Amino acid sequence: MGNDLKAEKPYITIDGYRVEDKFSGLDDSIKIEMLRKMYQIRHFENETEQFIIRGMIHGTCHLYTGEEATAVGAIYAINDDDYITSTHRGHGHCIAKGADLNIMMAELLGKRTGYCKGKGGSMHIADVDSGNLGANGVVGGSIGIATGAALTCKMKRNGKIVVCFFGDGAANQGIFHGSINMASIWDLPIIYLCENNVYGMSTPVKEAFNIEKISDRKYAYGIEGLTIDGNNLVEVFNTVSHFNGECRVGRGPVLIESLTYRWRGHSKSDAQVYRTREETKQWVGKDPIERYKKILIDQKILIEKEDRDLEKEVISQIKEAAKFARESPFPEPSEVEDDVYA
Amino acid sequence: MGNDLKAEKPYITIDGYRVEDKFSGLDDSIKIEMLRKMYQIRHFENETEQFIIRGMIHGTCHLYTGEEATAVGAIYAINDDDYITSTHRGHGHCIAKGADLNIMMAELLGKRTGYCKGKGGSMHIADVDSGNLGANGVVGGSIGIATGAALTCKMKRNGKIVVCFFGDGAANQGIFHGSINMASIWDLPIIYLCENNVYGMSTPVKEAFNIEKISDRKYAYGIEGLTIDGNNLVEVFNTVSHFNGECRVGRGPVLIESLTYRWRGHSKSDAQVYRTREETKQWVGKDPIERYKKILIDQKILIEKEDRDLEKEVISQIKEAAKFARESPFPEPSEVEDDVYA
Amino acid sequence: MRELTYLEAIREAMQQKMREDSSVYLIGEDIAEYGGAFGVTVGMLEEFGKERIINTPISEEAIIGVATGSAITGMRPIAEIMFSDFITIAMDQIANQAAKIRYMFGGKAKVPLVIRTAGGGGTGAAAQHSQSLEALVAHIPGLKVVMPSCPYDAKGLLISSINDDNPVIFIEHKLLYNNKKCIQNVPRQMYEVPLGKGDVKREGSDISVAATSYMVQKSLEAAEKLSQEKGIECEVIDIRTLRPLDIDIILDSIKKTGRLLCVEEAPIFGGFMGEVSAQVSEKGFDWLDAPVVRVAGRNCPVPYSLVLEQEMIPGVSRIEKGILNLLG
C-alpha cells in the first residue's frame, strides 16, 4: 500500500497504545467466520460438558466457555502458519487455530481417531503441522516451549511468529520469568498472551499479585505490554494485529493481558465456593459472543436470521463431531508403548 | 526520641528515596569496626587466594574482593539476630555477620574444625545460630529459603528481618520470581539485596537483561526498590537502615540493587577474556575500602597511623586463622555418613 | 474408634498436630477456601485461619523454598504439591536444598519439612498428572519418602513425618482418598506409625509380595483371589517408607517363602523396586528359590484413554499372573 493511504487508516488507542483498526478493513466473510469460530467453541464446550455429566469423559476438562473472544481474536490476527502454544484450558485455542472438531472430540473420548490417538486427552491436544504446539497440563509449562519456537522463527528467518497463551496463574511460575527475559534480550517474535480470567483455580488474581495489571510485568523485561478487554473480539484482534506486525519485523516480544472470565467451574469437580453467583452473572452479561454479534448486526454485516442459521449449523456440526467421537474405536491395549520414542 | 528532634535528623536522597542519614549518628567505634570488617574480608580473601595458588584448596572459591562495602554496610544496618542468606560468593557476608575467621578458614581447608566440619566448604558455610542461613552453591538457590525465613519472622512475630544477598545472575532464576512475589503479597519483612557486580560469571548484565536497572523489577511485584552505589559503605548502610525500619514494621519487602564489581576472576580458573583490564582497573579505582577510609579520615574519626595499625592487626588475625586452619585435623573417613539425617 | 477414609485420616493427622503445635502450618495451592484439589484440607481454613493455611500463587519452586527456609528457622511446614508430577518444578529446592542443608552445614541445622503430594494414575488425568515419581526422591540422601496404603497408616505415618526433623516426601494416592473399599478403624487420639518400618498386611507362606501405596491394595485383592481360588497363600508386605527402607521385613518373609514379587505403579525401568530387588538378591541370595520378579507400570508415560491407562498401570490380574508365573 502506498504511503499516501496511510493517513486514512483508522487508528484507535488501547491502553495507551496507538493501534490501527485493522478489524474494520476485514472482509465481511472473515468477520462472520470469527463469529462462527466463537460459536464452535461455545457449543463444543457445551457438548463436552454433557459428556462430563454423562460420565463419558475419563479424566477432567477445563472449559473455555466465556473466553472465546481472546482465542479467536488473537488467532485470526496472525497467519495460518504461525505458531501457538496453549494451556490446560485449550479447546478454544485449538478450535480457533483450525482444528478438526471430529478429531478433537474423539480425543476427549480417548479414541484412536483423536489428535493424540487417545494418548493425550483434553490437556495435550496438539497439531504440530498446523502450528498448534499443544495444550499443556503443567501451568506455565508451555511458555518456554513457545519461546523456543520463536527462537526457531528467528534462526530460520521463516517470517513466522508465535502466540503463547497462558493464564494469570501461570504468570507466577519461574518459567514465565526466565523465558520472557530471554525473548526480550534476543528480540524474539513472540506475543505472550496472558488470559486473566480473574482466578487461577480458586485463587483470585488480587491475592496472587500485588500489582494492578499483570501486563506491568513488562517493566521487568524491558518489553512492550498492555491490558485489553478480552471479551471484546475487535479489541483483541486489533491489538494482536498491531503487535503481530511489530514482532514479525523483530521489534521484540510483547506481553498482552487479556481480561476475561471463565463461566464454568475450574474443572469437573469445582463447587466454586471462592466466588459469588452475582460475580459470575455479571460477567455472563459481558458475553463476548453477544457483544460481537451485536457489532456485526449493528454494522449490518449480519442479520438476526443469518445468525440463527449460523449457530444452528454449528450446533449440528458439533453433534456430528460428538457422533464421530462416540462411534470411533478405542485404541488397542497393545499400542500403549508405541510413540514413546521416534 | 521526641518528635521535636525529628526536624533535626539529616536526610539524604538516594535514587529518589528520602532516607535518614543514620550513618552520621553512629558511634565512632562502630564506624571503625566497619572498616575493620572490610579489612578482614579483603585480607581473608587475599589469604584464600594464596591457598588456592598453593593448591591447598580442594575445590573452588569465589572471592568477594572489591565488594566489601555491600556486605558490611548492609549487615551493620540490621540487628545481630536478624537473618541473612548468602551465595557462592559468600565469605564477605559471613565475615560481616560475625563469623569466626579461624573456623571459616578451617572450613575452606576441609578441616573438621570448620563451620561445616569440612562437609560444606566455601560454598556452604553457614551458622544458623548466628542468623547466617548459609552460602549456597546454586545460583538463586537461597532466595526461597530467605523468603521462608521471613515468613517465620512474620508468623512468630519475632521482630526479626531477613537480608537476602544474591547476584545479578540470580535475578533471572525462576525462584527469584516466585519468591519475591510471595514476599510482596504477604508483606514479608525481607530485603532482597542484589549485588550487581556487572557479570554473572562471564555474562555481562547488559546481555542478560534488557532493562537499565535490575531494581526496576520492583514493578513486577508492587514493591519498593532502588539502585545504589554498592562501593559506598555509607550509602549502603543508610539505604538498608531505612528499609530495615520499613520492613520490620510490615511495610513489605524491598529490592535493593547494589552496584559493585568483582576484582578477581569468577572462580579459580577464569582467564577473564570477557572483560578488559582497563575496566577492572577503573573499578579498582573505586575501591570501597579506600573510599570509606577517606571518609573516616576526612571526618577525623581515624588518623592514618591508626588505620595502618588496624590493617596490621587484621592481617595478623588472618595469619592466625590460616595457621589454625592448617594445623587443624581433617575429618575421619568414618564420619562421611554422619549428619545426613537429624 | 471410627471408620475413616484415607483422606479423612490425613486431614485428622494435620488437624491434631496443628492444634498441638503452633509451629505446624500448611502451605500450598488452593488449600484454603477450595480445600485442596482433592479436598484434603476442607474445613481447615475455618479452624486455623489464613495465617496457618497459607494459600499460594502457582509457584511450586518457591513454595518448597519458602517452606524450607521457614523449617530451618523454627517452623514445621507441611507443604502441599497438588500433583506429584510437579515436584519436578521444585526439584532443586527439594534435592539440592532441603535434602542437603543439614549435611552441608555439618549437622548444624534441621529441616522439619513435610511435602505432601498426590501421586498415581487411574483418574484419566494423563501423562502430566498421573506419575509415580517416588524413585526420583528416594534416591536422594537426606530425604525420607513415605507412601501410605491405608487410612490407619496414613494418619500414623503423617504424624511421624510431621514430628520428624528431616524433610519427608509424603506421597498419597489419588485413588485411595475416598476409596470406600479401604475405610478403616482409626484411633481418635494421635499415634505414630514409625518411619522405616514396613508392615505385613497379610500373612502367607507360599510367596512374598512387596508393594507400595495403592499397589498394596491391589496385591491384597490378588492374594485373596488366589487364596480362595487356588489355595495359594501370599504374604503381602507394605513397604510404607521407601527411605529409610525396612529391608529386614522382606528378608524375613522370603526366608519363609523363598520367592518375592515386587509390585509398583511407576514404569518398571529404573523404578524403586529395582533397589528392593537388588538388595534382596544380594542379601537373600541363599534363601531365594527363584529370581525376584517385578510387576510394574509399562515403560511409557501414563496415557489418557482408559483402555491404555489400564494397560499401563498394573492391575489385579497382572499381579495374579506375576504370582502364578513366579510360583510355577
Added chain:
Amino acid sequence: MRELTYLEAIREAMQQKMREDSSVYLIGEDIAEYGGAFGVTVGMLEEFGKERIINTPISEEAIIGVATGSAITGMRPIAEIMFSDFITIAMDQIANQAAKIRYMFGGKAKVPLVIRTAGGGGTGAAAQHSQSLEALVAHIPGLKVVMPSCPYDAKGLLISSINDDNPVIFIEHKLLYNNKKCIQNVPRQMYEVPLGKGDVKREGSDISVAATSYMVQKSLEAAEKLSQEKGIECEVIDIRTLRPLDIDIILDSIKKTGRLLCVEEAPIFGGFMGEVSAQVSEKGFDWLDAPVVRVAGRNCPVPYSLVLEQEMIPGVSRIEKGILNLLG
C-alpha cells in the same frame, strides 16, 4: 588418527555436526566467550558466531524449555547445563515436557534435543556441584541417557545423540575432560557409536564388572591390578547408554563368568545399578553363581573435604575389594 582428550572429542563432535547441519546449535550458560565452565566449547563462538552459540542468562528451566520448543519446530539444539546438579531446576521441562511431548501428542512430534551436562565428583566442589543424578532421568520414559567413559565413545555417542530424534541426556564426567590417562585415538571423520549398545572394554572370564562413566576407568584400573597381582581376569563392561540399556551384553558376560559386580558413582540407594542388578538377577538367575553386588557412592551428599570425598566416591581399592569379596 590423532590422540584426543575426552573434552576435545566432545567438542569435535559438535563442531562437525554444526558444520554439516545448520539446524544444530548450542545454548547454555557461559558457553560463548568463556567457552563453557570446563572449556568444552572454547573456540566455537569464533567459528559459529553468536547466532549459533547462544549464551544465556542463568535460567536453566528456560534454557531447556526454549531448547525443547525449538526442537519441535525444526532445530536440533544442544543445550548445556553447566553442572548436572542443575538439571533439577529444569526437571519439569525435561521430564514432563521434552520426554513426554511425542507420546502425549500421539507420536505427532519429535524432539531432537541433546542436553549435555557435567556430572560426578572428585573436584572438591561439594554437595551441589558433584552429583551423579542419572537415575533421575533414566527412569523417565521418553528420554535416552548416555554416559561416555572415553574419548572415542564420547565423540561417537554424541554424534548419535545429535542425530537422534529423541531427547538425550548426555552426561559427561568432569574428571575425564582433560584426563591424560585416557587420551585415545579418535578418527577424524564423523562416526556413530550406537545408542543402546554397551561395550566390553576388557575381556575376562573370572568375573564381570559393569560400570558407567568414570567408574569404567576405575574398574579397568582395578582389573589390571588384579590381573597382574593375582591373575584374576575381569571382564569390564561399559554400559555407555543407560537408556536404552543393553542388558544382553551383561547377560552374555555372566553366562561366561557367573558373577557380576556393578559399579557406579551415585549413592547406592536407589541408584541406576539397582535396575541393572534387578534385570540381571531376573533374567540371569540360572547363570549366577553368586548374587549381583553393587559398589557405589555412600548414602550421603558429596562432601567437600578431600578425605571425605574420597570415602564417599568409590575408588579403585573399593572396586578391587568388591571383586575379591564376590570371588571369594
